[in-house]
Amino acid sequence: MSTVNKTDVEHLLKTFIDPHTETDLISAKAVNYIDINGKDINIKLVLGYPAKSYIEELKVSLKEHLRGLTNVGTITIDVEIKIVAHSVQQALKPIKAIKNIIAVASGKGGVGKSTTTVNLALALAAEGAKVGILDADIYGPSIPMMLGLSGHPASEDGKTMLPKIGYGIQTNSIGYLIDQDQPMIWRGPMVTNALQQLLNETKWVDIDYLIIDLPPGTGDIQLTLSQQIPVSGAVIVTTPQDIALIDAQRGLGMFEKVNVPVLGIIENMSLHVCNNCGHEEAIFGEGGGLMMAKKNNTEFLGSLPLDINIRKFADSGRPTVVSDPEGRATQIYQQIARKMTAKLALKAKDFRGKFPNIVVENS
Numbered sequence: 001m002s003t004v005n006k007t008d009v010e011h012l013l014k015t016f017i018d019p020h021t022e023t024d025l026i027s028a029k030a031v032n033y034i035d036i037n038g039k040d041i042n043i044k045l046v047l048g049y050p051a052k053s054y055i056e057e058l059k060v061s062l063k064e065h066l067r068g069l070t071n072v073g074t075i076t077i078d079v080e081i082k083i084v085a086h087s088v089q090q091a092l093k094p095i096k097a098i099k100n101i102i103a104v105a106s107g108k109g110g111v112g113k114s115t116t117t118v119n120l121a122l123a124l125a126a127e128g129a130k131v132g133i134l135d136a137d138i139y140g141p142s143i144p145m146m147l148g149l150s151g152h153p154a155s156e157d158g159k160t161m162l163p164k165i166g167y168g169i170q171t172n173s174i175g176y177l178i179d180q181d182q183p184m185i186w187r188g189p190m191v192t193n194a195l196q197q198l199l200n201e202t203k204w205v206d207i208d209y210l211i212i213d214l215p216p217g218t219g220d221i222q223l224t225l226s227q228q229i230p231v232s233g234a235v236i237v238t239t240p241q242d243i244a245l246i247d248a249q250r251g252l253g254m255f256e257k258v259n260v261p262v263l264g265i266i267e268n269m270s271l272h273v274c275n276n277c278g279h280e281e282a283i284f285g286e287g288g289g290l291m292m293a294k295k296n297n298t299e300f301l302g303s304l305p306l307d308i309n310i311r312k313f314a315d316s317g318r319p320t321v322v323s324d325p326e327g328r329a330t331q332i333y334q335q336i337a338r339k340m341t342a343k344l345a346l347k348a349k350d351f352r353g354k355f356p357n358i359v360v361e362n363s
Contacts, residue, residue: 003038004072010034013043016065018058020049020342022299028346032080039073041066046080048345050127050208051338055079081128083208083341087348088230089259094350097204098132100232102211102263102344103225105255107247109216112268113237114142115314116304117213120235122321123330123337125168129208132163132170134199136225137215138191139184141175148317152176153202161202167322172202188220195221199229209341216247226258233263233344235301240270240288252296263343264299265289266336269306299343302336304329 013034014026021028025045032044043062051058059077066075085099095101104120106113117133125131135143144150147166153176154162163170174184174194186194204210212231215221225231234255238248248265255262267289272281284306293300304310313323321330 004036004041004069006034006036008069009036009041009043009066012066012068016062018342020051020054020339021346023346039071040076041069041072041074042076042078044078044080046082047342048082048084049338049341050081050083050124050129051342052081052126052128053334054127054338083129083345085350086232086344087350088232089226092228092230094230095199095204095210098207098210100209100344101230102209102340103214103231103234103255103260104211104237105214105222105234105251106216106237106244107249107251108238108244111237111239111244111248112304112310113216114146114213115310115319116237116266116268117211118143118146118314118319119310119321119330119333120337120340121169121209121211122167122319123333124209124211124341126321126325127334127338129341130206131168132204132207132210134202134210134212135171135173135175136195136198136212136221138174138186138194138221139215141173143171143173143213144175145317146314146319147171149176150180156203159201163202163204167319170204170207172198174198192220192224195224196228217251222251222254226254226260231260233261233340233347235263235340236265237268238265238289238292239268239284240286241284242288244284245288245292248292249296252292252298261344261347262296262298263340264301265293265296266301267303270303272306275308299339301339302332304332304336 014024016025025031030045032046035042062077063075085094104117121131121133133143135141149164149166153164163172236248236252238244252262269284290300307329310320313320321333324330
């Protein structure tokens, strides 16, 4: 009885491209083991990013790919998700309860960055990750409203805050600590101190990804983030409009200067579809985000439509991913979330939490 050759299996795995990492399974180190018993093949894959909704599609596609082998019998594929901590900038120490921090930034306001942040966080949770959101927009916090949350965070010890939970997402925001109409008339040092307190004095619990919603621009908060907060990667949100792209370019340049890897660019409000007639119109221009990604040799993570329902859902405290879980916009958010974290999974890992501290004592 002829058997399947392991080398042939490995060769085929090298030609199977994961659409999220955009690399083959061998190069991505996603193959845990290959076991061959005569004509039967058993493969264990370990993905480094949350992909709950993609696993079955992956199994079907990979089985079909392996049918190219001669005399192949039963093919069994097991897929495990394993999210680990990744290296951060300037040798900063990762925060104990948080594996990865991803900053969502835009150089310009009004591009839908906070809405994108919330829906990406919810998409990651739907894909199986443990997620938190830190609202770093001290002057204009919007995360509480978008998640339908209010009231002061609870405290067990009078020193630290418990995160407020919305749809399974751990969150904290200055918006929980002040009245909704209270203006924040603070100078830079007070703002950056508030950001540090919100991050470090919150009792985050076992988070795979903490998504930080940054304010527009490249000011004090962005500088504090880049110099003092351990960030694994950043994402830039823009619209196709030229003036938005100019400011987004500045934001991208800031992260590059401080050695925070830019995981990719998201183009928001890329296309408007008329609810009445179905006419499609690129109100803010076309292809700007893709062009910017190519110019900077970074990933174009995806584009989102200018959809009135995305705005309505966010304003009502029930964002798109939870209000319309089967909708097209939700599918796009999930695709972007998977690709964003898949790109992070290819980056260098941080193993400092794996090893115990070694203490040398004189006896």
